[in-house]
Amino acid sequence: MWHIGKFFRLVSGRYDRTGAADPAFVEAAPYEAGFALHYSTAVRPHVAAYETARLHALAQTKTRFWVCVPAVLVISLLLVVFWMPTLNDEVDVLFPIVGMIAVTIFYISRPVGKYKSDVKAKIFPGIISFLGDFSYSPTCKGRVTNLRPTGLVPSYDQEHSEDEIRGQYKGVEVDFFETTLKRRTRDSKGRTRYTTVFDGVFISFSFGKHFNGKTIVQKDKGAVGNWLKDTFSKQERVALEDPHFERIFEVYSDDQIEARYLLTPAFMERLKALVDNFGGSNLECCFFENRLVIKMSVRENLFEPGSIFEPEDFIDDSRRVLADMQHIFAVIETLKLDENTGL
Amino acid sequence: MLTSIIIIGVVLGLLYGWYAAIISRRNRALEALSGIDVQLQKRSDLVPNILKIASKFMEHEKELLTQVTELRTRMDAGYNAADGASVKEHLNAAGALGGAMGKLMVAVEAYPDLKSSDTMVQAQRTYNEVEAHISAARRFYNASVTQLNTSIQIFPGTVLGGLAGVTALPFYEAEEGATAPVNADDYL
Numbered sequence: 001m002w003h004i005g006k007f008f009r010l011v012s013g014r015y016d017r018t019g020a021a022d023p024a025f026v027e028a029a030p031y032e033a034g035f036a037l038h039y040s041t042a043v044r045p046h047v048a049a050y051e052t053a054r055l056h057a058l059a060q061t062k063t064r065f066w067v068c069v070p071a072v073l074v075i076s077l078l079l080v081v082f083w084m085p086t087l088n089d090e091v092d093v094l095f096p097i098v099g100m101i102a103v104t105i106f107y108i109s110r111p112v113g114k115y116k117s118d119v120k121a122k123i124f125p126g127i128i129s130f131l132g133d134f135s136y137s138p139t140c141k142g143r144v145t146n147l148r149p150t151g152l153v154p155s156y157d158q159e160h161s162e163d164e165i166r167g168q169y170k171g172v173e174v175d176f177f178e179t180t181l182k183r184r185t186r187d188s189k190g191r192t193r194y195t196t197v198f199d200g201v202f203i204s205f206s207f208g209k210h211f212n213g214k215t216i217v218q219k220d221k222g223a224v225g226n227w228l229k230d231t232f233s234k235q236e237r238v239a240l241e242d243p244h245f246e247r248i249f250e251v252y253s254d255d256q257i258e259a260r261y262l263l264t265p266a267f268m269e270r271l272k273a274l275v276d277n278f279g280g281s282n283l284e285c286c287f288f289e290n291r292l293v294i295k296m297s298v299r300e301n302l303f304e305p306g307s308i309f310e311p312e313d314f315i316d317d318s319r320r321v322l323a324d325m326q327h328i329f330a331v332i333e334t335l336k337l338d339e340n341t342g343l
Numbered sequence: 344m345l346t347s348i349i350i351i352g353v354v355l356g357l358l359y360g361w362y363a364a365i366i367s368r369r370n371r372a373l374e375a376l377s378g379i380d381v382q383l384q385k386r387s388d389l390v391p392n393i394l395k396i397a398s399k400f401m402e403h404e405k406e407l408l409t410q411v412t413e414l415r416t417r418m419d420a421g422y423n424a425a426d427g428a429s430v431k432e433h434l435n436a437a438g439a440l441g442g443a444m445g446k447l448m449v450a451v452e453a454y455p456d457l458k459s460s461d462t463m464v465q466a467q468r469t470y471n472e473v474e475a476h477i478s479a480a481r482r483f484y485n486a487s488v489t490q491l492n493t494s495i496q497i498f499p500g501t502v503l504g505g506l507a508g509v510t511a512l513p514f515y516e517a518e519e520g521a522t523a524p525v526n527a528d529d530y531l
Contacts, residue, residue: 209475239486257378260479 006309011065015058015309023047023313031326035130035318042126043314050119051312057115058308064108072104112308119305120163123314127321134167134174134325138303143177147202150286151216151252152295154197156181163303169329170338173206176328178302200282200297203328205337207262207292215253215262215287217271226250242268248275262287270335277334294331302327361494362503368491369509373424375484379515382477383418383437389473390415390444393466397447400457404450411447414440431513438516441477444470481515488512 009015025032025039076097084093120138128136143161147153161179168174178201182194214235221229230237235252238259245268253259263271275283282297302324306316332338394408401408418440422433448467457463492511495504504510 241482241486256375256483257382257476257480260482261476264475264478 006307009309010058011062013058013062016311018311023315025315025318028319029323032319032322035322038130039315039318042129043123043318046123046126047313050123050314053115053118054308054312057111060111061108064111068104068108072100075100115308116305119314119317120303123305123317124303124321127314127318128165128325130322131325132167132169134165136303137164138162140164140177144179144181144202147204147293149214150288150293151214151218152202152284152286152293154181155183156197157184158182158194165303165325165328169332172332172337174328174332175204177202178298198295198297199299200295201302202293202295203331204291204293205332205335207287207290208337209262210290211255211258211262211287213253213255213258215251215255215259217249217251217263217285219282219284220246220248220250238263240268241265245272248272267335274331274334277330292335292337358499358503361500362507365491365494365500365504365507365509368487368494369507372484372487372491372512375480375487376424376430376512379434379437379477379480379484382473382480385473386440386444386470386477387415387419389466389470390440393444393447393463393470396460396463396466397451397457400454400460401450404447407443407447407450411440411443414443425508425510427510427512434513434515441474485514488514 023044025036025043027033027036079093079096084090087093117138124138125136128134140161140163142159143164144153144156144159159179159181161177164175164177166173166175179198180196181198183197185193185195187193215238216235218229220226226237229250229252233252235254236256238251238253238256240246240251240260240263242265249271251259251263271283271285278296283294285292285294287293303321306320310316390411394411397404398408414436418433418436420436423429448470451458451463451467488511491509494500495509495511
């Protein structure tokens with residue numbers, strides 16, 4: 001969401017136009033060790049071209065704004081003065097005006113949107129390649145459909161998924177993507193509305209144990225919610241020994257023994273630690289088809305380029321991407337998925 | 344009159360509900376017990392292979408190998424799942440075999456040739472996997488037994504359990520070897 005200040009910087013042209021002459025990455029965090037060299041070979045060669053593209057996108061946006069906005073205002077005024085009096089219902093004049101505004105906003109913001117998409121598509125893979133055999137795709141459609149059998153996916157009508165990352169970390173296969181799921185509803189006046197039912201990430205990991213059934217760990221839904229789930233679920237509830245874990249989660253499985261084989265006391269402790277590390281109880285997971293699928297609500301939009309108003313050197317982008325990747329690695333480390341000890 | 348009939352009806356309904364819960368918990372505990380047996384059978388099937396590999400190298404552990412064989416035979420003997428004492432004896436035998444196998448696996452460490460043998464490494468890996476399943480089955484069984492025993496040890500469950508012929512089942516406790524302190528010097 002753009003702030004008013006950014007908006008005025010854009011339309012007034014008061015943004016930084018002086019790109020860094022010879023940007024260099026300074027390693028600050030331990031996980032950035034060695035990235036300075038990678039930056040100089042894989043990222044810095046693109047800086048000059050993207051700085052030119054950034055200034056071009058901003059100039060285009062400014063031009064489009066000063067051409068389109070007055071035009072829209074004049075046309076709207078003409079519609080109100082000459083067309084509205086001829087209408088049976090005067091409110092109908094709003095439809096073409098609102099439509100025009102929507103098209104204008106899309107048209108004006110297009111250069112910046114395209115620039116950011118280019119950064120994600122062409123620069124982010126170069127940054128992520130520092131971490132090993134990882135692939136990155138800024139867009140990914142229909143990813144949630146395959147996860148429906150896990151039971152983690154809420155009922156939805158609209159999916160917007162992005163930032164798909166696949167690869168291996170310490171021998172653990174990782175498949176990550178961000179998604180927003182919306183459900184279509186109708187308000188009291190019959191108008192269609194889309195309500196967000198999930199905004200976060202799905203991460204799928206290879207799991208060191210072989211299993212056949214499905215075990216799902218859901219957040220506790222309270223006495224009534226749990227009773228309804230117990231009554232109507234096809235799976236059986238698994239009552240585990242850890243009272244703290246039972247307060248946070250409810251476990252359902254089609255195999256009581258397998259559920260306990262997967263959810264050892266040690267693993268339950270790690271799941272609790274994961275909840276503590278990532279805040280809140282908006283974390284659910286499912287053991288399905290020899291993988292551990294984790295669903296987490298995340299407020300922050302991960303893997304996004306930095307401000308377009310700053311000179312482009314991709315240093316902040318690199319730091320952000322590496323930090324975001326650490327979130328994924330932290331899940332593996334917390335759950336000790338790389339330690340194939342059987343616990 | 345009507346009130347009395349309603350009260351009696353409600354009481355009978357509650358008693359029936361309790362009775363049904365006892366039977367369903369007894370059946371669940373027996374299901375859990377059979378789950379343990381499935382895993383114990385896997386371990387039992389694995390034992391001869393491990394003994395066969397081990398006997399080639401572990402000449403000084405004849406006594407331990409013989410003990411494992413005897414305990415396996417004892418554990419494979421049938422038992423009455425409805426009789427708590429018989430179940431306890433069966434689980435004790437399983438625990439004793441588990442303890443002896445644990446000692447055997449530790450003893451393997453003293454035989455470098457055996458320890459590095461591919462077949463032994465694979466057998467140990469499979470054994471560890473089976474033990475993890477036995478542990479999971481034990482947790483399920485103990486959770487089921489807790490529910491059953493609680494329902495028949497609180498009045499009127501004591502009476503209803505007696506009428507239904509349901510008796511308390513024993514817990515499957517960790518074998519003695521698993522809870523004994525380990526002296527690291529023995530293996531260093």
